[in-house]
Amino acid sequence: GRGWRGRGLREGHAGGGVARGPSPGSQGQPPPPVQPHYPPAPAGPSWVCRAVLGEGHQRTVRKVAWSPCGTYLASASFDATTCIWKKQPDGFECVTTLEGHENEVKSVAWAPSGNLLATCSRDKSVWVWEVDEEEEYECVSVLNSHTQDVKHVVWHPNQELLASASYDDTVKLYHEEEDDWVCCATLEGHESTVWSVAFDGSGERLASCSDDKTVRIWRRYKPGNEEGVACSGTDPTWKCVCNLSGFHTRTIYDVAWCHLTGALATACGDDAIRVFEESSPAAPQQPTFSLAAHVARAHSQDVNCVAWNPKEPGLLASCSDDGEIAFWKYQRPEVC
Amino acid sequence: MLSGGGTHPARSRGLGFRGAMAAAASSADMFDDIVMAEERFHGEGYQEGYAEGSHIGVVEGRRYGSLHGAKIGSEVGCYLGFALTWQCLLHKCTDEKNSKKTKVLDSLIGMIRKFPYEDPTYDKLQEDLEKIRGKFKQLHMAMDSVV
Secondary structure, three states, X not given: OOOEEEEEEEOOOOOOOOOOOOOOOOOOOOOOOOOOOOOOOOOOOOOOOOOOOOOOOOOOEEEEEEOOOOOEEEEEEOOOOEEEEEEEOOEEEEEEEEOOOOOOEEEEEEOOOOOEEEEEEOOOOEEEEEEOOOOOEEEEEEEOOOOOOXXXXXXXXXXXXXEXXXXXXXXXXXXXXXXXXXXXXXXXXXXXXEEEEEEOOOXXXXXXXXXOOOEEEEEEEXXXXXXXXXXXXXXXXXXXXXXXXXXXXXXXXXXXXXXXXXXXXXXXOOOOEEEEEEOOOOOOOOOOEEEEEEEOOOOOOOEEEEEEOOOOOOEEEEEEXXXXXXXXXXXXXXXX | OOOOOOOOHHXXXXXXXXXXXXXXXXXXXXXXXXXXXXXXXXXXHHHHHHHHHHHHHHHHHHHHHHHHHHHHHHHHXXXXXXXXXXXXXXXXXXXXXXXXXXXXXXXHHHHHHHOOOOOOOOOOHHHHHHHHHHHHHHHHHHHHOOO
């Protein structure tokens, strides 16, 4: 389709490469030293599996998240735990297992500072964890604001503000107030489960996607704003400024907002990936987004996640129930 | 609910057709009790049933309310028990790490003591209860490493 160019496909989970430790030496000789697998693979269409972390979880691993420094990987699992893996020269080592949730952990996310981690679960709660210099994790808050299964958590790009999406049809925002984490806003409007949330590069806007087949864009209005939007006390108000409906034919499982280009990508249950671009000149109170690209059969089953590469504009990764991970090169079309 | 009898203004006017209808109506009154019996009993039965149902409902509601209220009281009481015990244990430890725990502990005890046990109509009841549960869970995990 227009705007798309080529496709690099790699089967990562059906059994690609496995990182192997040193092979046993013969005749009692010490094994040869392991050659490091770094520096990274050269740029190109092929992706190689570097490691398989198989000893951490007993059930489905639902979400993984890299720490901002790139040294740690957090994995959220249906076995009710979250593992923290540390990158070592010869692979990854599980340094901590965070326990506490009563059942399936659905999502995990690192704050931009790298000191905070958030997890959410089917037990309806959102937990905030703090990590210190000695790699010790401590739960600093258990937030029971949602009334149903919490599907996704994501941090603001530059503030300690947390957003969560839930089966209760709402998005909630949390921040620290006098040493205590509190829910400071509830975004209502979706008519069904909200599956994912994404902040734009500035953090002034939020995109949410739902089982109701719409993507909604929300904008933050600070107290004393010139548009005259009412705020309670010192907390900003979030208002829905755009509703993208009629584009998706099934549940939208994920939304990703590129911080480099502003493009909005969606992962849908109809096996398609769509990219939306904001029409300029931008009218902040009533932004309009138009469908810039649509790959109808991006995968052969539900697309579960999409993610923009944080350094390379236009590079998008997606994964699906069909067991494949796909990489896409997107270019904004001329007429948009 | 129909009752026999009523006014027949047509009769007093003496109009022909209406007069005949009025005459027919007055003789029909006689059979009203029999003809309307089913409907009347149905109506009376409904009123009795409604009254009885309301009464039983109030009794059941009170029983449910006291059971549910007791459950909440028991749950929060349990948290307070743990909290006070932890407070005694932490009393001896005054290092930095434990001062954080003491702060959270004081916050939990404060929330429990502030909770309006006398007012079931308190609009933030569920919200405050969830905050207490969350704080207890957080503390429970932290105390695991101390106790």
